[in-house]
Amino acid sequence: MIDRRAFLGAAGLLATHAALADASGLPEAPSRASAATEPPLTPADGVPYNPVVTLNGWTLPWRxxxxxKEFHLVAEPVERELAPGMTARLxxxxxxxxxxxxxxxxxxxxRIFVTNRLPEHTTVHWHGQVLPNGMDGVGGLTQPHIPVGKTFVYEFTVRRAGTFMYHPHSDEMVQMAMGMMxxxxxxxxxxxxHRVDRDFVFLLGAYDxxxxxxxxxxxxxxxxxxxAWNSRVFPGIAPLPVRRGDRVRIRIGNLTMTNHPIHLHGHEFAVTGTDGGWVAPTARWPEVTVDLPVGAMRAIEFVAEHAGDWALHCHKSHHAMNAMGHGVPTMIAADHRGVARSIARLVPDYMVMGERGMADMGAMQMPLPDNTLxxxxxxxxxxxxxxxxxxxxxKVREDLARGDYRDPGWYRHPPGTVAYEWKGKVPS
Structure with a gap:
């Protein structure tokens, strides 16, 4: 039997399969605009597996x-709520x-059908996959760019288990900066x-x-x-609810322009996977922070032993805040009350900021332009x-049901387990 990939060649294969797909009918291309975290999609057929939960996202059905297994991706302009009060056109x-x-x-x-509804051509690269060269998705090198309005088809066998990504290799600077991943x-x-009780995944992004x-x-x-995590920023990022005693995996991919040290409070974990494969048990080590290089994925695992609401965040301090002017001068310890009074006579709503640090920003309800956080x-x-x-x-809870991913609300601390003000003696 002749291998049709070898016979047709990569570019011809994509074009020919596009025509065949039109003749035989495209699979459905479901669309979803909600930023809610959808429950895991239990496989309806094929080899069974333990599905992942996409933070503020969902899993694409197939036929x-x-x-x-046939999937249908549609590349298109979208609107994404980054957090309540701000929507981005991505x-x-x-x-x-x-x-x-x-x-x-x-x-x-x-078999992945990709329909292009962008205003320019595109491709899809299957980051980390080992596949035929003509299916690798690098426009101009391994395939023609997908023109506006056309559908191309990618076919390959997934050869190894692991954590991977997809993104364009076509006008990459623009398309990835616009959120395509x-x-x-x-x-x-x-x-x-590699079984775990809860398996989460999200991708890191950055916007200006x-x-x-x-x-x-x-x-x-x-x-x-x-x-952003999955094109959401705090307080728009969903929590990760888990049952106390669960073995938890968190898969994270980085498609920003810098590295990110991701830090988990209250637990130590091991790095168990990269986009190159699973890390052998003998090569793992305990950590509380994992640094994600640009263009890489990491899977971390731990047992959720300690109940509470534990912070999970990037440890670059500017990455754990929203938009700010990086040219703002440091005013700590500067007494500019006299200047402030003079300015206030001209600008009645003028506010002094920064002379005691920036913590006041957390409670301020100062006017902001529309669509600004x-x-x-x-x-x-x-x-x-x-x-x-x-x-x-x-959010680690004792009484969380195994299949429950709803936000359980704030943790109720047992008596005597919250830091308290010193008032002259320690309570008995």
Whole structure:
């Protein structure tokens, strides 16, 4: 039997398969605009696996046809609520940025239809996958760019389990800056292998959106003002609810322009996977912070032993806040009350900021342009949390049902377990 990939060649294969797809009918391309975290998608057919939960996202359904798993991605402009009060006009897939997570099993033959509804051509690169060269998705090198309005088809066998991504390799600076990315999870063929109780995934993104604007400045290389997980910023990032005693995996991919040290409070974890594969148990080590290089993925695992609301965030301090002017002078310890009074006579709403630090920003309700988030936002049970950007919480609860991913609310601390004010003696 002749291998049709070898016979047709990569470029001809894509064009020919596009025509065949039109003749035989495209699979459905579901779309979703909600930023809610959807429950895991239990596989309806094929080899069973333990599905992931995409933070503030969802998994793309497929159809089984002739021994193939068929998916349909639509590259298109989307609107994404970064957090309540701010919406960005991005590019993504199937109604969202990032696009829906693709899940399959090692050994699956996957056929992915990609329809281009962007205003320019595009491709999709399957980051970390080992596949035929003509399916690698690098426009001009391994395939023609997908023209506006056309549908191309990618076919390959997923050869190894792990944590991967998809993103364009076509006008990459613009398209990735506009939010085009998605997670690609390949599960082990043996569902008992690498099994965990809860398996989360999200991708890191960065945007430069001026106050009051909706569209990112795509030429920005370093000075971003919004740091996002799955195109959401705190307080818009969903928590990670887990049952006490669960073994938890968190898969994180970095498609920003810098590294991110992701820090988890209250637990130590091990790095168990990269986009190159699983880390051998003998090579793992205990950590509380994992540094994600640009263009890389990491999977961390731990047992959620300690109940509470534990912070999970990037440890670069500017990445745990929302938009701010990086040219603001440092005014700590400067007495500018006299200047402030003079300015207030001309600008009645003028406010003094920064002479005691920036913590006041967490409680201020100062006027902002429409479609602009405060630098610090989000309230907890004890007041302003004074965070933004890449920040959320791991919510460990004793009584959480196994399949329940709803926000359980704030943790109720047992008596005597909250830091308290010293008033002359320690309570008995």
């Amino acid at each position: 089984s046809r002739g021994g193939w 590019w993504g897939y199937n109604g969202q940025s990032p696009g829906p997570t693709i899940e399959c099993v090692e050994g699956d033959r996957v 998605g997670a690609f999870i390949v599960h082990p063929r043996n569902p008992a292998l 959106i001026p106050a009051g604007a909706h569209v990112p400045r795509v030429a920005t290389m370093t000075d971003f003002n919004l740091w 405060p630098m610090m936002s989000g309230n907890g049970p004890f007041g302003p949390i004074e965070m933004g950007g890449m920040f959320t919480t791991l």
